[in-house]
Amino acid sequence: MLEKGAIAPDFELNATPDQKIKLKDFKGKNVILVFYPADWSPVCSDQMALYNEMLKYFNKYDAQIFGVSVDSVWCHLAFEENRKLHFPLLADFEPKGAVSKAYGVYDEELGESKRALFVIDKEGKIAWSYLSPIAVNPGADGILDALEELNKK
Amino acid sequence: MSTLKPEVNNQDHIQGDDSASVTIVEFGDYQCPYCGNAYPIMKEIEETFGHQIKFIFRHFPLANAHKFAFPAAIAAEAAGLQGKFWEMHDALYENQYRLDGELFDELAETIGLDLEQFQQDSASEEIKRKIEENFDSGVRSGVNGTPSFYVNGTKFDGGATDLYQMLKESGE
Numbered sequence: 001m002l003e004k005g006a007i008a009p010d011f012e013l014n015a016t017p018d019q020k021i022k023l024k025d026f027k028g029k030n031v032i033l034v035f036y037p038a039d040w041s042p043v044c045s046d047q048m049a050l051y052n053e054m055l056k057y058f059n060k061y062d063a064q065i066f067g068v069s070v071d072s073v074w075c076h077l078a079f080e081e082n083r084k085l086h087f088p089l090l091a092d093f094e095p096k097g098a099v100s101k102a103y104g105v106y107d108e109e110l111g112e113s114k115r116a117l118f119v120i121d122k123e124g125k126i127a128w129s130y131l132s133p134i135a136v137n138p139g140a141d142g143i144l145d146a147l148e149e150l151n152k153k
Numbered sequence: 154m155s156t157l158k159p160e161v162n163n164q165d166h167i168q169g170d171d172s173a174s175v176t177i178v179e180f181g182d183y184q185c186p187y188c189g190n191a192y193p194i195m196k197e198i199e200e201t202f203g204h205q206i207k208f209i210f211r212h213f214p215l216a217n218a219h220k221f222a223f224p225a226a227i228a229a230e231a232a233g234l235q236g237k238f239w240e241m242h243d244a245l246y247e248n249q250y251r252l253d254g255e256l257f258d259e260l261a262e263t264i265g266l267d268l269e270q271f272q273q274d275s276a277s278e279e280i281k282r283k284i285e286e287n288f289d290s291g292v293r294s295g296v297n298g299t300p301s302f303y304v305n306g307t308k309f310d311g312g313a314t315d316l317y318q319m320l321k322e323s324g325e
Contacts (some may be wrong), residue, residue, distance in 0.1 A: 046298040049218045054292065116281050139297035141155060 001116065001131055008033075008120045009102040013090035014073045021066065021090055024124070030063035030150060031120040032143055033113040035105045035113040037134060039071045039079035039089070047115075047137040052085050054140055062122075063149035066090050069113050070097050105131065119146040155295030155308040164283070169199065173207035175320065178303040180213035180291040183225035183245045184252055185299045191313035192246035198317050202324070210242060212287040213299050220257045221252045226284045228257040231274040232266055240264040251291045 002008070008031075012022045023031065051058075051065055058065050067089040071079070076089040090111065092099045093094065100106035105116040119128040119140060128146035132138035157178055161167065165178075179195065181188040199206055212229075214222035225245050232241030244260040245252070261271045264310060274280065291301065296309055301315055302309040 043227045050297060053215055053288070057292065086217070124320050137297040139155070139295045140292050141295040144292065 001127060002118070002126055004126055004131055006126045008118065008124050008126050009099070010124075011102070011151060013068070013092060013100045015066075015088040015090055016077065017035060017073050021088060023120075024095050025103070026064055027124055028120060028122050030061060030127075031118075032063050032065040032117075032147075033118040033120065034065065034067045035100055035103065035116040035118075036067060037110065037112040038069055039075050048083060048085055050137070050140060051087065052083070055086055057140075057144065058147070060146075061151060063119075063147055068092050068099060070087060070100070070111070074103060107134075117143060119143060119150070121150055157303045157306045157308075158290060158293045161209055161304060162209075164286075164314065165211065165231060166242075167207060167209050168239060169207040170204040171207070172204070174205055175202070176207045176209065176303075176305050177316070178209040178211060180211050180287075180294075180296045180299060180301045180303075182214050182219055182222045183210075183229070183249065184219035184222040185215065186249075187298075187312070189246055189249040191300045192243075193250075194313035194317055198313070198320060201317075202289045202320055205319075205324075210291060212284045213291040213296055213301070214284065214288065215299065215311045221254065223284065224254065224257065226287075227253065227275050227280055228260070228271075230280040230283060231271050232261065232264065234280075235266050235272050237264055237266060292299075 003038040008023060010023045012020050015021045033130055048067060050059045065087045070092050072093050076091055080089055097106045097113065103118065105114040107114050113133040115132045118126055121127045127150055130138060130142050161176060161178065167170045180225055199208055212226040214226050229241045229245060241260060241264060244250055244264055248256060258268060261268055
């Protein structure tokens with residue numbers, strides 16, 4: 001898993017069937033990447049519901065949040081609509097798990113992303129990363145602490 | 154290990170003995186079904202362990218997922234201004250199955266609030282701010298879903314039933 005100080009690997013992933021998100025377009029903004037195993041599974045849903053309530057906090061720290069899993073764009077769309085999520089979910093779908101692998105958080109055995117958090121600074125460097133046990137929702141306090149630390153600089 | 158931030162203070166709604174050895178803080182949402190399930194268990198904990206327990210409730214409304222969570226928290230706080238926070242708290246969970254926008258005034262009357270005052274207070278910015286501060290405290294304390302419990306300031310890894318079990322075992 002990539003740690004603090006590493007350059008965040010660039011990626012280009014679909015957020016919707018016709019919208020691609022490129023990490024490098026977010027230079028100058030803090031980025032939160034939330035890798036999670038799958039849409040619809042109960043723990044992730046709680047985790048996403050929590051981040052959904054926290055968008056104004058992330059905004060305050062000039063940070064954009066993205067969820068990343070190996071689910072397809074159509075699955076993401078249905079999930080977002082069902083849970084009324086107001087932030088993009090990216091499909092690490094083809095080649096499967098490539099971005100998760102680049103960040104060192106792909107579970108080969110399950111064929112899913114691990115549950116991991118990254119905070120990337122405005123220059124595109126990883127400022128903080130955290131790997132959570134698969135069944136444990138890691139909350140948001142670690143993300144906020146990392147963003148606060150970046151703000152002090 | 155996540156700890157409670159800020160600690161229990163005079164802004165909190167506190168039930169039970171000041172001298173209690175176990176302080177339980179719940180972060181909850183009035184529309185969350187898991188919190189609804191935890192409600193009778195928390196009552197049972199309070200009854201079983203009596204004066205050993207002090208119980209504090211902080212709001213953690215997931216407003217996007219639960220349309221009535223924030224308004225319900227407002228209702229509880231507005232009732233609190235008339236000294237009836239816990240009466241409204243109980244009424245909200247006991248009527249969670251029929252929670253909607255019409256329910257608050259009805260419950261306010263049932264528990265004997267001055268309705269006009271209640272409605273006026275429900276619109277106050279200060280109450281809104283207090284609920285947001287509660288949410289903030291939850292986020293800072295590592296709340297990752299509702300309900301989340303803290304026992305003597307440390308996050309408890311489990312639900313209300315686990316909490317009951319833990320208290321029972323530690324009392325034996």
